[in-house]
Amino acid sequence: MMLKPILLLLTVSLLFTSFISPPDFIAEQKKYERVREAFVDKEALIKAQLKKNGLQADDFHLLITAFKDDDVLDVFARKKTEKVYQQLITYKVCARSGQLGPKRKSGDLQVPEGFYQINRFNPTSNFYLSLGINYPNASDQIKSTAPDKGGDIFIHGSCVTIGCLPMTDEKIKEIYLYAIHARNNGQQKIPVYIFPFRMTDQNMKKYSNQYADEKALLQFWKNLKVGYDRFEKDHKELTFSISEFGEYQF
Numbered sequence: 001m002m003l004k005p006i007l008l009l010l011t012v013s014l015l016f017t018s019f020i021s022p023p024d025f026i027a028e029q030k031k032y033e034r035v036r037e038a039f040v041d042k043e044a045l046i047k048a049q050l051k052k053n054g055l056q057a058d059d060f061h062l063l064i065t066a067f068k069d070d071d072v073l074d075v076f077a078r079k080k081t082e083k084v085y086q087q088l089i090t091y092k093v094c095a096r097s098g099q100l101g102p103k104r105k106s107g108d109l110q111v112p113e114g115f116y117q118i119n120r121f122n123p124t125s126n127f128y129l130s131l132g133i134n135y136p137n138a139s140d141q142i143k144s145t146a147p148d149k150g151g152d153i154f155i156h157g158s159c160v161t162i163g164c165l166p167m168t169d170e171k172i173k174e175i176y177l178y179a180i181h182a183r184n185n186g187q188q189k190i191p192v193y194i195f196p197f198r199m200t201d202q203n204m205k206k207y208s209n210q211y212a213d214e215k216a217l218l219q220f221w222k223n224l225k226v227g228y229d230r231f232e233k234d235h236k237e238l239t240f241s242i243s244e245f246g247e248y249q250f
Contacts, residue, residue: 024184025183025184026180026181026184029121032124034129035129035176037173038173039177042174042177043177046181055079058184058185059079060080060181061077061079062075062077062187063076063190063192063193063237064118064175064193065192065193065231066093066165066194066195067196067197068100068194068197069196070197071092073091074090074091075090075091075175077182080187084234085236085237089174091175092171093166094167094168094171095160095166097109100197100207101196101217102114103149103150103163104143104144104146104149105144105146105148105150106148106149106150108150109162110163111153111161111163111164112163113196114139114140114248115137115248116134116191116192116194117189117191118131118133118189119133120154121176121179121183125156125157127158127160127164127172128156128157128158129157129169130154130157130164131154131155131175131176131179133155135150135151135153136151138242139247141246142246143246150163155172157169165194193228193231199221204221223247223248
């Protein structure tokens with residue numbers, strides 16, 4: 001007769017324990033020396049930057065855009081309950097390899113172009129701290145015919161690259177802290193949108209003239225511009241699917 005009350009008590013207890021003891025991603029990351037150093041060096045700075053924009057460290061989600069030909073990386077954030085992102089800060093990308101155009105194979109030195117997300121946090125990186133990008137994504141898998149499409153693309157420290165986005169050790173501390181706070185706030189997928197350049201109509205005309213002989217590349221860029229225009233219009237996270245030809249469908 002006492003079985004049901006006991007089971008109910010156990011269920012309530014488990015639910016309460018789960019509620020008051022959520023997984024603490026920051027605590028896990030702080031097990032690593034470089035992350036602890038980043039908190040000492042940069043936590044006050046990023047909290048001040050968030051506060052300046054009406055945000056708090058325990059209540060924001062993150063979105064990152066990068067523009068290859070401008071060598072810049074823009075960081076956006078929003079309250080967890082809101083939809084619209086606001087720009088927090090712009091960072092200079094320290095070095096670049098390859099040329100304009102997407103990454104299609106291992107060893108081509110290219111920085112990817114397209115719509116990605118952070119899928120790894122590496123607190124013991126060879127480049128101080130690093131955030132992995134999910135290249136090759138579904139579009140890249142279809143668009144590339146190479147047997148080895150490459151991988152291990154990161155936003156990282158230092159100032160050297162063979163296809164990544166190096167930010168220097170000092171700046172990656174800040175970007176890494178923004179990212180682990182967002183992850184700790186429940187954001188499982190942090191978007192990273194990488195464009196060849198700021199895809200305004202004026203720039204599209206300029207680069208279309210420069211790359212007039214590369215029809216496939218221009219078609220790819222036109223597809224990226226659809227996503228670029230949508231994000232520029234409302235600063236909301238993009239929702240898209242991938243067609244059988246590898247095109248982004250928004």
